[in-house]
Amino acid sequence: MTVEELLHKYDLKNTGCRKFILGEMLKSDTAQSENELKESYPDLFDRVTFYRTLKTLEERGIIHKIVLNDNSVKYALSRHHHEDNHLHSHFHCEKCDEVLCLRGKTQFEAELPQGFIMNEVFVVIEGVCAGCGIHS
Amino acid sequence: MTVEELLHKYDLKNTGCRKFILGEMLKSDTAQSENELKESYPDLFDRVTFYRTLKTLEERGIIHKIVLNDNSVKYALSRHHHEDNHLHSHFHCEKCDEVLCLRGKTQFEAELPQGFIMNEVFVVIEGVCAGCGIHS
DNA sequence: ATATATTTGCAACATTATTGCATTTGAAAT
DNA sequence: ATTTCAAATGCAATAATGTTGCAAATATAT
DSSP, X not given: OOHHXXXXXXXXXXXXXXXXXXXXXXXXXXXXXXXXXXXXXXXXXXXXXXXXXXXXXXXXXXXXXEXXXXXXEEEEEOOOSSOOOSEEEEEEETTTOOEEEOTTSEEEEEOOOTTOEEEXXXXXXXXXXXXXXXXO | OOHHHHHHHTTOOOOHHHHHHHHHHXXXXXXXXXHHHHTTSTTSSOHHHHHHHHHHHHHTTSEEEEEOTTSOEEEEEOOOSSOOOSEEEEEEEXXXXXXXXXXXXXXXXXXXXXXXXXXXXXXXXEEEOHHHHHTO
């Protein structure tokens, strides 16, 4: 699916910043931070526009935000509209800083206190990825 | 154990900011943000001192940091020096914003790609706590 | 009581994120 | 093609959060 089709499907206008962000995300199979997304064209769009666009895309569920334990934030396409399991798992490599989505590959169970309701679960696994493990 | 004993045990000087932060944490059974900790005495210590103190206490393992999905940060005492299982689970109430430590009450399994090494797992469950569920 | 490494406060700065408002633009209707 | 208008963008200002360097104050070992 092209970026234009994707935006049309979600009833969003086909604007420059949206096309750029989604284009960059489609090119990568890992999650990217604001600065990583901007790398090739740092000043193509105003920072405010970038924030607002990320927020819009997130609200529509086209992308999702991953907050890591060091407070840094990355974004990735949500490629899973069918299986809506409320469990969001990501792997964060401590060496190269890459973040990988792990959906479908993790299982989680919790015994909550009486009366507590669980809506969503966010999991971040910190570790070392295969590439960094070899080269160390 | 008193705050003074705790600090001595960890080979840290018995200073004002440390005593204050640990004192506030001992009073509460939920995790607290910088602003929540400071609530009763907002200007008792400089902000920089507060940050540095939190960092020191965290490095020594006396407290731990919880980063929520909205980028906010809370801190809580690490009351679990014996069971060192690398799984850090917390519940975050969407209504009252309280954060509860859930250690020992959660189970997690992940099937990582070949060659990946898992070091630590951070879990944040978003939901509604018992108190907020009743009063809604 | 003294010595000294550590802690603290202050000033400055960096990064990340938000708000209001005027201008521009996508795309629907004519 | 042109018009229209809500939506998107850029700019300026501001807020919140976190860091660094350095001088002054202080905890504690001697």
